[in-house]
Amino acid sequence: MNRPIELDALAGARAQFPALERWTYLDVAGRGVLSREARAALDSHLDERMMAGGDKARFFELVETTRARFAQLIHAAPDEIAFAKNISEGLNMIATAFDWKRGDNVILCPELEHPNNVYPWLNMQRYGLEVRTAAARDGHIPVDEMIARMDRGTRVVTASTVTFAPGFRTDIETLGRACRERDVMLLVDAAQSAGILETDVSRVHIDALAVSTSKGLLGLYGMGFLYCRREWAERLIPAYLARFGVDLGDAHEATLGDHSFRFAPAARRFDLGNYNFAGCAAANASLGQILEWGTSNIERHVCALARALAEGFLEMGLPVSGGAPGPQLANIVTVGELSADHYGTGDDRFNRLYEYLSANRVKLSIRRGTLRFSCHVYNTMEDVERVLGLTRQFLAC
Ligand SMILES: Cc1ncc(COP(=O)(O)O)c(C=O)c1O
Numbered sequence: 001m002n003r004p005i006e007l008d009a010l011a012g013a014r015a016q017f018p019a020l021e022r023w024t025y026l027d028v029a030g031r032g033v034l035s036r037e038a039r040a041a042l043d044s045h046l047d048e049r050m051m052a053g054g055d056k057a058r059f060f061e062l063v064e065t066t067r068a069r070f071a072q073l074i075h076a077a078p079d080e081i082a083f084a085k086n087i088s089e090g091l092n093m094i095a096t097a098f099d100w101k102r103g104d105n106v107i108l109c110p111e112l113e114h115p116n117n118v119y120p121w122l123n124m125q126r127y128g129l130e131v132r133t134a135a136a137r138d139g140h141i142p143v144d145e146m147i148a149r150m151d152r153g154t155r156v157v158t159a160s161t162v163t164f165a166p167g168f169r170t171d172i173e174t175l176g177r178a179c180r181e182r183d184v185m186l187l188v189d190a191a192q193s194a195g196i197l198e199t200d201v202s203r204v205h206i207d208a209l210a211v212s213t214s215k216g217l218l219g220l221y222g223m224g225f226l227y228c229r230r231e232w233a234e235r236l237i238p239a240y241l242a243r244f245g246v247d248l249g250d251a252h253e254a255t256l257g258d259h260s261f262r263f264a265p266a267a268r269r270f271d272l273g274n275y276n277f278a279g280c281a282a283a284n285a286s287l288g289q290i291l292e293w294g295t296s297n298i299e300r301h302v303c304a305l306a307r308a309l310a311e312g313f314l315e316m317g318l319p320v321s322g323g324a325p326g327p328q329l330a331n332i333v334t335v336g337e338l339s340a341d342h343y344g345t346g347d348d349r350f351n352r353l354y355e356y357l358s359a360n361r362v363k364l365s366i367r368r369g370t371l372r373f374s375c376h377v378y379n380t381m382e383d384v385e386r387v388l389g390l391t392r393q394f395l396a397c
Contacts (some may be wrong), residue, residue, distance in 0.1 A: 025362055030363075030372075032195075045278055071227075075203070091189065112163045198295040259328050308370070310333045
């Protein structure tokens with residue numbers, strides 16, 4: 001029988017990740033694992049730094065290749081990508097680039113955002129920004145209510161593409177359409193979706209998007225990207241400015257132009273000093289692999305795994321967030337009652353299940369009081385069956 005094309009595309013992926021020899025690794029929502037290829041790229045960068053100091057022209061080429069690959073991943077232009085050290089920095093780069101006036105507001109659902117997408121806005125209140133909130137509804141970011149709360153003062157609406165817990169998808173397309181109609185910026189935190197779900201920023205009207213490479217992009221901590229749509233970027237003034245944010249054509253990095261400087265095109269204005277070249281080496285390699293596997297294929301694969309996991313838990317009578325898999329399902333399955341606790345669940349049985357699975361070399365995490373399982377390209381149906389089997393054994397004891 002012919003194998004579906006998408007499975008062929010992903011067939012070699014698992015062998016790239018030695019961590020899978022030790023773990024049933026279901027924790028990309030916490031952090032991804034490095035592939036052999038990303039590790040080799042990093043090693044070779046470090047070897048060059050150790051043995052020869054490094055060739056700056058080649059480092060800059062690496063930066064541009066990495067920028068172009070990330071742009072390709074989300075269907076943007078390379079000029080619309082800036083480098084950031086993590087999601088918090090990307091979000092803050094946007095929050096601090098507006099000229100806030102009293103009467104301006106930002107809309108978000110703080111209960112379901114990561115704190116790193118709440119504090120940047122609270123910090124802007126001192127410039128008169130109103131932080132306007134929408135309450136979560138059954139674990140969902142209430143897109144309709146966020147739209148209803150927009151008014152003439154709304155400048156930014158921000159949401160996670162997929163929440164870190166309970167791990168539901170947000171209806172970004174509907175939010176994006178409403179923002180575009182009102183000339184409001186839609187800024188997304190793509191921590192949980194980049195490299196995992198197919199993302200076309202223009203199709204769903206995303207204006208800005210922040211990611212780090214430590215999760216679905218299968219790279220390092222301390223490295224990330226900020227996408228900002230050209231039309232928006234060119235209306236914004238970066239809070240920090242240095243040489244790479246200034247347009248001096250191909251002039252040397254140490255060139256000082258005249259004092260009436262011009263910002264670099266689009267999101268490049270947000271680039272600061274020298275880059276995290278080691279982070280780039282790893283990200284460049286992993287982005288190359290992810291582009292080859294294809295995010296549409298990865299999305300189909302991880303959603304099938306998450307569906308099987310959710311259905312298996314439901315058959316055992318476990319409380320899967322959101323119940324039967326529906327449009328909310330991405331690559332994350334959470335079990336238990338949502339709470340504010342990240343160290344334990346509110347149910348001793350689930351705390352013991354967490355211990356049991358961990359002792360059996362399953363990597364998962366506890367977030368917002370739930371057991372969180374998250375899949376990526378390297379997971380297989382055998383991983384799902386193993387976790388379901390262990391859970392059945394645990395419940396039978
Ligand atoms: C939705 C979301 N945003 C942000 C972060 C982390 O932000 P940063 O990359 O700034 O550490 C996480 C990490 O768990 C996350 O899940």
